[in-house]
Amino acid sequence: DQQVKQNSPSLSVQEGRISILNCDYTNSMFDYFLWYKKYPAEGPTFLISISSIKDKNEDGRFTVFLNKSAKHLSLHIVPSQPGDSAVYFCAATADGTASKLTFGTGTRLQVTL
Amino acid sequence: KAGVTQTPRYLIKTRGQQVTLSCSPISGHRSVSWYQQTPGQGLQFLFEYFSETQRNKGNFPGRFSGRQFSNSRSEMNVSTLELGDSALYLCASSLWVGEQFFGPGTRLTVL
Numbered sequence: 061d062q063q064v065k066q067n068s069p070s071l072s073v074q075e076g077r078i079s080i081l082n083c084d085y086t087n088s089m090f091d092y093f094l095w096y097k098k099y100p101a102e103g104p105t106f107l108i109s110i111s112s113i114k115d116k117n118e119d120g121r122f123t124v125f126l127n128k129s130a131k132h133l134s135l136h137i138v139p140s141q142p143g144d145s146a147v148y149f150c151a152a153t154a155d156g157t158a159s160k161l162t163f164g165t166g167t168r169l170q171v172t173l
Numbered sequence: 174k175a176g177v178t179q180t181p182r183y184l185i186k187t188r189g190q191q192v193t194l195s196c197s198p199i200s201g202h203r204s205v206s207w208y209q210q211t212p213g214q215g216l217q218f219l220f221e222y223f224s225e226t227q228r229n230k231g232n233f234p235g236r237f238s239g240r241q242f243s244n245s246r247s248e249m250n251v252s253t254l255e256l257g258d259s260a261l262y263l264c265a266s267s268l269w270v271g272e273q274f275f276g277p278g279t280r281l282t283v284l
Contacts, residue, residue, distance in 0.1 A: 103275030
C-alpha cells in the first residue's frame with residue numbers, strides 16, 4: 061500500500077527552465093510534507109518542507125505547493141541547474157514532528173545543458 | 174557542525190548471522206530514526222528513538238531491533254539475516270521538531 065506516490069520515475073529538463081516534480085498521497089492524516097534530494101552513495105538531503113496549514117512555501121529557487129483537497133504536492137525548481145540532477149523524494153508524516161516519514165519512490169531529475 | 178555518521182559503511186554477512194550498525198547523530202539532536210532502502214520498496218521507516226526510548230516503530234519483523242544510548246548514539250541490530258535484508262540502512266537525526274538529517278548509510282549485503 062503505497063501511501064505516497066511519485067508517478068514519474070524520471071524527468072529531464074534544460075538548464076534555466078523550470079523543473080516540476082509531483083507527489084500524490086492517500087493518507088488524509090498526513091499533516092507535514094518534506095522534499096529530499098539524494099545523490100548516489102549519499103544519504104538524502106533535506107530541501108524544503110510544508111505544513112498542512114499552508115499551501116505554499118518558498119526557499120530560494122525551491123517552492124513547494126500543497127493542494128490538500130487533491131492530496132497533491134509539487135516541488136518547483138526555478139531556474140534549474142545541472143547540480144540539481146539527483147533523485148528527489150517526497151515524504152510525509154502524520155504526527156507533526158517529522159519523526160516517522162513515509163517516502164515516495166523518488167523521481168530522478170536530470171538537468172541538461 | 175559534524176553531520177550524521179554511520180559505521181561501518183559497507184558490510185557483507187551470510188544468511189543466519191546477525192549484524193549491528195551504528196549511528197552517531199548531529200550534536201544536540203535527540204531523535205534518531207532508522208530507514209531501510211531497497212530498489213523494490215524504496216525508503217521504509219524502521220523505528221525512531223528519542224531520549225533512549227523507542228517512540229515510533231515501522232512494520233518490520235522483530236528480528237530488527239535498536240537502542241539509543243544516553244549520548245544519543247544509536248545502534249540497530251538485525252538477527253538471523255535473510256537475503257532480503259540486503260539494503261542500504263540509513264540513519265537520520267533531528268531536533269525535537271524539524272527535518273531529519275541523514276547519514277551516508279550502511280550498505281549491507283547478505284550472501
